[in-house]
Amino acid sequence: MNRIRIVLATALLLIISAAGVRAQSVPLLAAPPSAAFESLKTFYPVSSFESIEPTLPVPAAGRSLETGLTGEQLFQELHKTLAVTNGPVPTYKQAKVYMYSKADNITCNGGPGIMTFYSQICVNGSSSNGNDYHEQGDQNGDGIVDKIVNAEHLWPQSYFNSALPMVADLHQLASTFETPNSRRSNLKFTKVSKPIYSTSSGSKLGVDGFEPADAVKGNVARAMLYFLTRYYDRSIRKGMNYNDFWTLRVPMFLEWNRQDPPDANERRRNDLVETFEGKRNPFIDDPSLADRIGEAVFSAH
Structure with a gap:
Protein backbone atom coordinates (compact mmCIF):
# COMPACT_ATOMS: atom_id res chain seq x y z
CA MET A 1 0.00 0.00 0.00
CA ASN A 2 2.90 2.40 0.69
CA ARG A 3 4.19 1.67 -2.82
CA ILE A 4 0.81 2.68 -4.27
CA ARG A 5 0.86 6.01 -2.42
CA ILE A 6 4.36 6.73 -3.69
CA VAL A 7 3.38 5.91 -7.29
CA LEU A 8 0.26 8.10 -7.04
CA ALA A 9 2.17 11.06 -5.63
CA THR A 10 4.97 10.77 -8.19
CA ALA A 11 2.59 10.48 -11.13
CA LEU A 12 0.53 13.43 -9.91
CA LEU A 13 3.63 15.61 -9.81
CA LEU A 14 4.48 14.54 -13.37
CA ILE A 15 1.00 15.52 -14.57
CA ILE A 16 1.25 18.90 -12.90
CA SER A 17 4.71 19.49 -14.35
CA ALA A 18 3.55 18.51 -17.85
CA ALA A 19 0.79 21.12 -17.65
CA GLY A 20 3.40 23.84 -17.17
CA VAL A 21 2.53 24.57 -13.59
CA ARG A 22 5.20 24.86 -10.94
CA ALA A 23 4.74 21.98 -8.51
CA GLN A 24 5.32 24.11 -5.44
CA SER A 25 2.58 26.59 -6.44
CA VAL A 26 -0.12 23.93 -6.62
CA PRO A 27 -1.38 22.32 -3.41
CA LEU A 28 -0.91 18.60 -3.57
CA LEU A 29 -4.55 18.08 -2.64
CA ALA A 30 -5.93 20.75 -5.00
CA ALA A 31 -7.84 18.05 -6.87
CA PRO A 32 -9.99 15.54 -5.00
CA PRO A 33 -8.20 12.22 -4.48
CA SER A 34 -10.72 10.48 -6.68
CA ALA A 35 -10.07 12.86 -9.57
CA ALA A 36 -6.34 12.40 -9.20
CA PHE A 37 -6.78 8.68 -9.29
CA GLU A 38 -8.94 8.90 -12.44
CA SER A 39 -6.28 10.96 -14.20
CA LEU A 40 -3.66 8.37 -13.33
CA LYS A 41 -5.54 5.65 -15.20
CA THR A 42 -4.04 7.00 -18.42
CA PHE A 43 -0.57 6.19 -17.16
CA TYR A 44 -1.18 3.33 -14.75
CA PRO A 45 -4.16 1.04 -15.49
CA VAL A 46 -6.19 0.02 -12.45
CA SER A 47 -5.14 -3.58 -13.02
CA SER A 48 -1.55 -2.62 -12.22
CA PHE A 49 -2.58 -1.58 -8.71
CA GLU A 50 -4.68 -4.68 -8.17
CA SER A 51 -1.78 -6.91 -9.15
CA ILE A 52 0.48 -5.75 -6.35
CA GLU A 53 -1.95 -6.51 -3.53
CA PRO A 54 -0.26 -9.12 -1.32
CA THR A 55 -1.54 -12.67 -1.46
CA LEU A 56 -1.85 -14.17 2.00
CA PRO A 57 -0.50 -17.71 2.37
CA VAL A 58 -2.81 -20.56 3.30
CA PRO A 59 -2.22 -21.32 7.01
CA ALA A 60 -0.38 -24.56 7.74
CA ALA A 61 -2.42 -27.15 9.58
CA GLY A 62 -2.30 -26.52 13.29
CA ARG A 63 -0.82 -23.03 13.08
CA SER A 64 -3.95 -21.02 12.41
CA LEU A 65 -7.37 -22.54 12.93
CA GLU A 66 -10.78 -21.16 13.66
CA THR A 67 -10.85 -21.34 17.43
CA GLY A 68 -14.56 -22.12 17.40
CA LEU A 69 -14.24 -25.33 15.39
CA THR A 70 -14.75 -28.60 17.22
CA GLY A 71 -15.74 -32.18 16.50
CA GLU A 72 -16.33 -33.26 12.91
CA GLN A 73 -15.91 -29.73 11.55
CA LEU A 74 -12.43 -29.43 13.03
CA PHE A 75 -11.52 -32.95 11.91
CA GLN A 76 -12.54 -32.20 8.32
CA GLU A 77 -10.79 -28.82 8.34
CA LEU A 78 -7.53 -30.51 9.35
CA HIS A 79 -8.06 -33.29 6.82
CA LYS A 80 -8.65 -30.78 4.03
CA THR A 81 -5.53 -28.80 4.91
CA LEU A 82 -3.33 -31.90 5.21
CA ALA A 83 -4.63 -33.29 1.91
CA VAL A 84 -3.19 -30.39 -0.11
CA THR A 85 0.06 -31.32 -1.84
CA ASN A 86 2.57 -28.61 -2.71
CA GLY A 87 5.20 -30.63 -4.55
CA PRO A 88 6.41 -34.09 -5.51
CA VAL A 89 5.81 -36.90 -3.03
CA PRO A 90 9.11 -38.09 -1.50
CA THR A 91 10.11 -41.69 -2.07
CA TYR A 92 10.51 -44.06 0.86
CA LYS A 93 14.27 -44.10 0.31
CA GLN A 94 14.44 -40.31 0.38
CA ALA A 95 12.38 -40.24 3.57
CA LYS A 96 14.69 -42.68 5.36
CA VAL A 97 17.81 -40.78 4.28
CA TYR A 98 16.36 -37.56 5.70
CA MET A 99 15.11 -39.25 8.86
CA TYR A 100 18.45 -40.80 9.82
CA SER A 101 20.59 -37.80 8.92
CA LYS A 102 18.29 -34.88 9.85
CA ALA A 103 14.85 -35.40 11.39
CA ASP A 104 15.86 -37.98 14.00
CA ASN A 105 19.48 -36.90 14.33
CA ILE A 106 19.88 -34.90 17.51
CA THR A 107 22.70 -34.08 19.92
CA CYS A 108 23.17 -36.91 22.42
CA ASN A 109 26.18 -38.28 24.29
CA GLY A 110 28.03 -35.12 23.33
CA GLY A 111 27.63 -35.46 19.57
CA PRO A 112 25.22 -36.12 16.71
CA GLY A 113 23.21 -39.30 16.94
CA ILE A 114 19.84 -41.04 16.85
CA MET A 115 17.75 -41.58 19.97
CA THR A 116 16.20 -44.94 19.11
CA PHE A 117 12.45 -44.66 19.50
CA TYR A 118 11.39 -47.74 21.48
CA SER A 119 14.67 -48.19 23.38
CA GLN A 120 15.56 -44.55 24.13
CA ILE A 121 19.24 -45.38 23.55
CA CYS A 122 21.48 -42.87 21.79
CA VAL A 123 23.52 -44.27 18.91
CA ASN A 124 26.06 -41.70 17.79
CA GLY A 125 26.66 -40.93 14.14
CA SER A 126 25.49 -38.70 11.32
CA SER A 127 25.03 -41.22 8.52
CA SER A 128 21.97 -41.26 6.26
CA ASN A 129 22.00 -45.08 6.32
CA GLY A 130 20.42 -46.98 9.19
CA ASN A 131 22.90 -49.83 8.71
CA ASP A 132 25.64 -47.58 10.08
CA TYR A 133 24.06 -47.30 13.54
CA HIS A 134 24.99 -50.20 15.85
CA GLU A 135 24.01 -51.04 19.40
CA GLN A 136 27.11 -51.19 21.59
CA GLY A 137 26.45 -54.36 23.55
CA ASP A 138 22.98 -54.99 24.93
CA GLN A 139 22.34 -51.34 25.75
CA ASN A 140 18.56 -51.58 25.79
CA GLY A 141 18.45 -54.69 27.97
CA ASP A 142 16.37 -56.87 25.66
CA GLY A 143 18.97 -59.63 25.45
CA ILE A 144 19.88 -58.92 21.81
CA VAL A 145 22.63 -56.77 20.32
CA ASP A 146 21.18 -55.01 17.30
CA LYS A 147 23.41 -54.30 14.32
CA ILE A 148 21.18 -51.76 12.59
CA VAL A 149 18.56 -49.09 13.08
CA ASN A 150 15.56 -49.20 10.78
CA ALA A 151 12.27 -47.43 10.12
CA GLU A 152 9.20 -48.21 12.18
CA HIS A 153 5.80 -47.40 10.69
CA LEU A 154 3.59 -46.60 13.65
CA TRP A 155 0.59 -47.33 11.42
CA PRO A 156 2.02 -50.56 9.95
CA GLN A 157 2.72 -50.40 6.24
CA SER A 158 1.21 -53.86 5.68
CA TYR A 159 -2.20 -52.27 6.28
CA PHE A 160 -1.82 -49.97 3.26
CA ASN A 161 0.35 -52.19 1.02
CA SER A 162 3.38 -49.93 1.51
CA ALA A 163 1.77 -47.36 -0.78
CA LEU A 164 2.88 -43.77 -1.23
CA PRO A 165 2.52 -41.23 0.23
CA MET A 166 1.78 -43.09 3.48
CA VAL A 167 4.89 -45.29 3.47
CA ALA A 168 7.18 -42.25 3.24
CA ASP A 169 5.31 -39.90 5.57
CA LEU A 170 7.86 -39.05 8.24
CA HIS A 171 5.18 -37.93 10.66
CA GLN A 172 4.42 -41.60 11.28
CA LEU A 173 7.94 -43.04 10.91
CA ALA A 174 10.44 -43.54 13.73
CA SER A 175 14.06 -44.71 13.94
CA THR A 176 14.26 -47.90 16.00
CA PHE A 177 16.57 -50.80 16.69
CA GLU A 178 15.67 -53.72 14.47
CA THR A 179 14.54 -56.10 17.23
CA PRO A 180 11.86 -54.01 19.00
CA ASN A 181 10.59 -52.97 15.58
CA SER A 182 10.18 -56.57 14.45
CA ARG A 183 8.67 -57.61 17.80
CA ARG A 184 6.02 -54.95 17.51
CA SER A 185 5.38 -56.06 13.89
CA ASN A 186 1.88 -54.90 12.88
CA LEU A 187 0.31 -55.36 16.30
CA LYS A 188 -1.98 -52.79 17.87
CA PHE A 189 -0.72 -50.42 20.54
CA THR A 190 -2.11 -51.32 23.94
CA LYS A 191 -1.32 -51.45 27.65
CA VAL A 192 0.67 -54.59 28.49
CA SER A 193 0.50 -56.12 31.96
CA LYS A 194 2.41 -59.36 31.30
CA PRO A 195 5.27 -58.70 28.85
CA ILE A 196 6.92 -61.46 26.89
CA TYR A 231 -5.51 -40.65 5.42
CA TYR A 232 -8.83 -41.93 6.77
CA ASP A 233 -10.31 -41.88 3.24
CA ARG A 234 -7.45 -43.99 1.80
CA SER A 235 -6.99 -47.76 1.83
CA ILE A 236 -5.28 -47.98 5.22
CA ARG A 237 -7.20 -50.88 6.81
CA LYS A 238 -6.29 -53.86 4.65
CA GLY A 239 -6.36 -57.14 6.56
CA MET A 240 -6.79 -55.61 10.01
CA ASN A 241 -9.42 -55.82 12.70
CA TYR A 242 -10.11 -52.11 12.60
CA ASN A 243 -12.27 -52.04 15.69
CA ASP A 244 -9.52 -53.67 17.75
CA PHE A 245 -6.60 -51.83 16.14
CA TRP A 246 -8.10 -48.34 16.11
CA THR A 247 -11.61 -47.74 17.43
CA LEU A 248 -11.09 -49.31 20.85
CA ARG A 249 -7.68 -47.59 21.18
CA VAL A 250 -8.86 -44.01 20.67
CA PRO A 251 -9.46 -43.29 24.39
CA MET A 252 -5.96 -44.58 25.15
CA PHE A 253 -4.37 -42.38 22.48
CA LEU A 254 -6.20 -39.32 23.80
CA GLU A 255 -4.97 -40.17 27.29
CA TRP A 256 -1.37 -40.60 26.11
CA ASN A 257 -1.57 -37.30 24.23
CA ARG A 258 -2.56 -35.52 27.44
CA GLN A 259 -0.10 -37.31 29.72
CA ASP A 260 2.99 -36.92 27.50
CA PRO A 261 2.95 -33.48 25.81
CA PRO A 262 5.40 -32.57 23.03
CA ASP A 263 8.95 -31.82 24.14
CA ALA A 264 11.57 -29.72 22.37
CA ASN A 265 12.82 -32.64 20.25
CA GLU A 266 9.34 -33.50 19.01
CA ARG A 267 8.65 -29.88 18.08
CA ARG A 268 12.04 -29.62 16.37
CA ARG A 269 11.28 -32.78 14.40
CA ASN A 270 7.93 -31.35 13.33
CA ASP A 271 9.73 -28.30 11.93
CA LEU A 272 12.24 -30.45 10.05
CA VAL A 273 9.61 -32.78 8.60
CA GLU A 274 7.67 -29.77 7.36
CA THR A 275 10.81 -28.60 5.56
CA PHE A 276 11.12 -32.02 3.92
CA GLU A 277 7.54 -32.89 2.97
CA GLY A 278 5.64 -29.63 3.35
CA LYS A 279 3.31 -30.84 6.11
CA ARG A 280 3.17 -30.38 9.86
CA ASN A 281 1.55 -32.59 12.45
CA PRO A 282 -1.06 -30.22 13.89
CA PHE A 283 -1.43 -32.31 17.04
CA ILE A 284 2.17 -31.43 17.92
CA ASP A 285 1.57 -27.73 17.32
CA ASP A 286 -1.56 -27.85 19.46
CA PRO A 287 -2.21 -31.07 21.41
CA SER A 288 -5.60 -29.73 22.54
CA LEU A 289 -6.90 -30.27 19.00
CA ALA A 290 -7.27 -33.97 19.82
CA ASP A 291 -9.77 -33.39 22.63
CA ARG A 292 -11.53 -30.65 20.66
CA ILE A 293 -12.20 -33.25 17.96
CA GLY A 294 -13.08 -35.86 20.54
CA GLU A 295 -13.29 -39.61 20.96
CA ALA A 296 -16.58 -40.05 19.10
CA VAL A 297 -15.32 -38.41 15.90
CA PHE A 298 -11.99 -40.24 15.83
CA SER A 299 -13.74 -43.54 16.53
CA ALA A 300 -16.27 -42.96 13.75
CA HIS A 301 -13.53 -42.70 11.14
Missing part, protein backbone atom coordinates in the same frame (compact mmCIF):
# COMPACT_ATOMS: atom_id res chain seq x y z
CA TYR A 197 9.55 -59.05 25.59
CA SER A 198 10.69 -55.68 26.96
CA THR A 199 13.39 -53.03 26.80
CA SER A 200 14.93 -51.15 29.70
CA SER A 201 13.07 -48.01 28.58
CA GLY A 202 9.72 -49.66 29.29
CA SER A 203 8.59 -50.72 25.82
CA LYS A 204 6.76 -54.04 26.16
CA LEU A 205 5.34 -56.77 23.95
CA GLY A 206 2.28 -58.68 25.15
CA VAL A 207 0.46 -61.63 23.65
CA ASP A 208 -1.64 -59.44 21.35
CA GLY A 209 -0.20 -55.93 21.44
CA PHE A 210 2.72 -53.60 22.05
CA GLU A 211 3.14 -50.84 24.61
CA PRO A 212 5.70 -48.10 23.85
CA ALA A 213 7.89 -46.56 26.54
CA ASP A 214 6.33 -43.77 28.60
CA ALA A 215 8.79 -41.32 27.04
CA VAL A 216 7.19 -41.71 23.60
CA LYS A 217 3.56 -42.54 24.37
CA GLY A 218 2.49 -39.02 23.44
CA ASN A 219 4.58 -39.14 20.27
CA VAL A 220 2.85 -42.38 19.27
CA ALA A 221 -0.59 -40.96 20.00
CA ARG A 222 -0.04 -37.77 17.99
CA ALA A 223 1.40 -39.72 15.07
CA MET A 224 -1.58 -42.08 15.03
CA LEU A 225 -4.11 -39.24 15.30
CA TYR A 226 -2.32 -37.42 12.48
CA PHE A 227 -2.28 -40.50 10.25
CA LEU A 228 -5.97 -41.20 10.69
CA THR A 229 -6.91 -37.54 10.19
CA ARG A 230 -4.91 -37.23 7.00
